[in-house]
Amino acid sequence: MKLEERVYKKLLEVPKGKVTTYGDLAKAVGLKNGQRAIGRMMNKNPYPVIVPCHRVIMSSGRVGGYAWGEEIKTNMLEREGVRIRNGRLANPDLIHRF
């Protein structure tokens, strides 16, 4: 199974209302410093909507980028119950742990 396959699968473990970070996701699949690689895979997400790539944010707490626009990403998160304040995650407890 390709790495990206594992990444998407891993991401499906993140429940609605919670998020994860690029770094954590990278490590979850065996990459020590593959945050950027993860972001790239998300960007080219072959399974839009099915894979909740909008639940992946930066370790700093900032929302991070999104192929369809950061606003869309933020709205989707808010709609799932993840509050965002000025581009930042309002509640750090919402970060899912693998």
Place this chain on the structure above:
DNA sequence: TTTGCGGCAGGCC
């Protein structure tokens, strides 16, 4: 808080 540079998979020569 902003800046710079390291690190990684995948696609394209």
Place this chain on the structure above:
DNA sequence: CGGCCTGCCGCAA
């Protein structure tokens, strides 16, 4: 097959 470039990051300075 090898090298170069890109891209939703991370962290130290």
